[in-house]
Each structure stands twice: as structure tokens, then as C-alpha cells.
Amino acid sequence: MALSIESKGPIPPASTAQDCVQDTPARKEWSAGWRKMWATAIVFVIFILLIEIGHRSLPPFLFPSSVEIWRALVRAVTEQYAHILITAARFLFALATATVIGWFLGLLMGAFRNTLGALANPALSILQAVPAVSWVLVAILWMSNVEARVWFICFMVGVPLYAVSVYEGVRDIDADVVEAIDQFRPSRWQTIHILLVPQSLVHLLVSMRSVSSLVLRILVFAELIGASTGVGSQMSDAQTNFQMAMIFAWTVIMIAVNFIIVLLIDWSETKLLGWRKEATVR
Structure with missing residues (x-):
């Protein structure tokens, strides 16, 4: 007698161990964090090796070893930390004022693009073309x-970048969204408050990473030329006294400060712009 098996639907494929593990957002974030940490560690080791290669290839007074750089770094952080705090205070004040003025100017240019936008856009283009050394x-x-003096230099470099970025972001608003808002017959200021301000803040945060790094570099250069305090002035003193290890140490400190700034901006983007989906090219 033949046995018959009643089928109630398609037989699901055998599950693998990988299918049993749910690919949750928390797991993805944890995996991405570990990959970033490993990549940073590998790059750090490569830089240490390059420093040792340079130390052994050039005279010691031209290229110090990683140990000498570390000692100079400890001395700079423990004995000359006041200059780091002065540079940080100058940077925060200059960046804050440039951010607020640049955002406000770019927002008004986008809201009144036929008048203020048409006049200010060429002026900002000229300001962007001015070399920082000028x-x-x-x-x-x-x-x-x-x-x-230091604030003026950083302000004049940062404001045009912020204003143009916000202005282009406001111009990039979807036309369908603008038509939907127009159905309610809002005033100009209501449109700015409801539509333009949120759109401009997105582009302001996105551009802050590159602008802040540029302003920090310009700030150190301005201190090197025209200040007697701050990290830039200490790098100038180290160059005058031919202290290559101190030059490398102050450079490492500025790299660390820049990394901290980028991490804070990334955290702000995650909290404020978490609703944006990140596209992944496969």
C-alpha cells in the first residue's frame, strides 16, 4: 500500500545559521562601530611605522622618532595646556558666530532669492575666491x-561657506512640497518658519564638518602669523628653536581636536537628522 503525504504549501528552505541571527539596527551599528575602530587602529599603526621609517632615513634633528614625539606631546599637554584652551576658545567663538550669521544670511538669500539672493550670491563668490593668507x-x-584679528580671519572664511551651502539647500526644496504648502496660502514668514528653516538646518549641519575643519586650520595659521598665544604661536616658537618633536606634537594635538569636533558633529547629526535614510551602494 502506497503512503501519501498531504502537502499544505511550499516547503520552506532550510534555515542557515546566518538566517537565524536577526540583522537588527543595533547589531548593524555595533558591527559598523567595530569596523571603524579596527580601521582607525590599522591607520594609526601605519603612521607609527612611517614615522619610524622617516626617523631612520633622515637625520634625527630633521625627523624625530615616535618616542620623542610622545615625550613632546606629554610636555605640551601637561605644561602648555593653556595654549590649547586659548585656541579652543577662539575656535568655538569664531565658529559659533560664523555659523549663526552664515545660516541667517543663506536663509534670507533663499527666501528672497530674486532680490537679496541675486545680490549676495556674486558677493559671496568673490569672498570665497579670496585666499586665506590675504x-x-x-x-x-x-x-x-x-x-x-584672529576672529575676523576665521569669520571671513567661514561665513561665505555656510551661507552658500544653506542657500543651495533652500533652492533644492522639492517643488511638490512648495506647491502643497501654497495651498494653505501662508505668508512669506510662515513659509520661512515651516518650510525653509528645517530645510536650511539640514544643510547647515551637513556642511559644518568641512567648514569647522577648515576654520580650525585657518585659526592655527592666523595664530602662527599674528598672535603670541595659542597653538599656532607655539608651533612658530618650535620652528624658530628647531624643535621638530614639538612641531609634530602640536600637529598631533590639532588632529585629535579635529577628530573630537567631527565626532561631536556626527553625534549631532545622528540626534537631529536621524530621520534621514542613508543610501548604500552595493
């Missing part, structure tokens, strides 16, 4: 106050 030299000749 602002440094002009500030030294124009201003006697060191703090005003």
Missing part, C-alpha cells in the same frame, strides 16, 4: 587687537 595679512595691518 585675510591674514589684511587683518594684521588693519587690527591691533589679537583676538579681533
